[in-house]
Amino acid sequence: MYIYTCTEKKKRVGVFEKGECEKMEHAMVIFENVSKKLGNFTLKDITFTLPKGYIMGVIGPNGAGKTSLLHLLLGLYKPMEGTIQVDDKEYALEEAEILSEIGVVLLDELYDGSRTLLQNGREYGRFYRNYNEVLFREYLARFGLEEQRKYKKLSAGEKLKFQFAFALSHNAKLLVLDEPTGNFDPGFRKEFFQILRKFIADGSRSVVLSSHLTEDLDRMADYILYLEKGEVVFAGDIEKLREKYRLLTGENYKIKLVHKEQVIHVEEGTYSTRALVKHWPGYEYDSALTVTVPTLEELMYFMTKRRSK
Template sequence: MQACPPGSLLCENQLWMQEGMLMFQAVHISKYFDSFRLEDIFLEIPKGYIVGILGENGAGKSVLLKIMLGYVKPDEGSIYMDGRDMWKSGEVQREIKNELGFVLQEEFFSHYNTLSDNGLRYGKYYQKFNGEEFFGYLQEFGLEKKRKYGKLSRGEKLKFQFAFALSHHPKLLLLDEPLGSFDLSFREKFLAYLSRFVEDGEHSVVLVSHLTQELGQLADYIAILHKGRLLEFSDIEGLRERYRLVSGEKYKLNLLKQERVIYREDRAYCSKALVKHNSFRKYDKELVVEVPALEDIFYYRLKGAGWKGDGSK
């Protein structure tokens, strides 16, 4: 049995110690640009789970996905897939890329080729690509195979990417903000596909989204990024149990120990704060104490870290 690596978050729940459970690691990843820094990111993705990534615009979510896919090399840190170091050699990198599927905002497919030609052309780079399944997904997703990729809407292009990804049988899907581009009916179908994808316990999903309600219902683990740094990475139930949303009169909230308060908002008739919680904590009986929704945790954690949002959640 493998030893627990330094800094491992899953070790807190003893998940890592179960032989063969861990699929993917981003270990102390940093990437430096002129105007942005992604710093010391540590993520572990176990088999059979969905990991949701939240962050404000410019937090580094898309850069992180590209590093995980092997399209951008980190300045520091390592990427591992089933224990293999992605940057050890070109051969290992090709092996790992064969096991990764993606849906990205960037467009990697040819605008001038049909969906059929794009699929067959790029499918040759994936050992498990199945053309019959690919055409089946196109039909199921309402995409005409003879249409040119460049003529598709944004949502249709993401549907095409999803069809292509499923057809080469990846172990891990990495998805960058697809939900907002889908209509409600396809969004439900898409989420159902993701649930089925991981149900055998051998496949996993990383889903970047700003839709906290959907992530709160679907994801098993949540990562929150802010200005290139990882604020949270936890199983979602543990994340909710770590905090409480407390509201009441201002003078009552003043009685809370300040080291427990993540962020507080004072309004005319009611103050509200996200506070650190454990089972031994006691609260004034006149305060309203609630288990926070993922939306609340995301908002208050960002505000507590200095986010200058517009105040809306």
């Protein structure tokens, strides 16, 4: 099943079927039929749009293609087919312009381990026309990082904090964050999300955040892109997605009464059965069933089960 989202300026329209996607007027990121082969792995026909002022969560099991997708977004990989636009610019024509507007947090060791944080900031800040060292130092202090410390002496979480500080210090319009939250302590995670909320508050900036921690995305993300085996399982407004599915819990024979076309996956337990179903507005479920809105984790779980079946 392919679902795509199209949203007009300042107005969420929701989840669309493939082929119905219209071009957005104020989009931060547009992927249009993007395909990329990387060895034995292929990202197939990726299409989604992220409007300005929103946070998109990229989720999926290990090896689904999340990092490859982010690499495409960052211009590290060139698509074999399709087009990628960031803030109405294309990589082929305005790569430097695009990259000057992107702040990055990746799991890789991006910076020079033998240099201090300040030196690293200066080193790479010189490429950004809007790099603000004062702001960078402020963020370092706020995140509890000593600017004279060597990069290699930082822990994994601190390295990500450093990258985050740098990403925020050159007036980026788009933040691309690859699974940063897993390495943050709970205290900083809260601050991290506050900063992200503030970052997008003026409606002109966006965030693409890949994470395994779906709880965080449940709270934070406005849009969800769910990848599996290099394909988009769904892409859309998180609320619309939640509206589209229901989790049923109850006796097996009651669940079997649900229309077959609705059922995505059924998991039979010893005492009760759970099923993820497509929610048809107005459809009345058996009163003996417990009907809940699925969390992202539950959605991911059932979708993965269905596909592996």
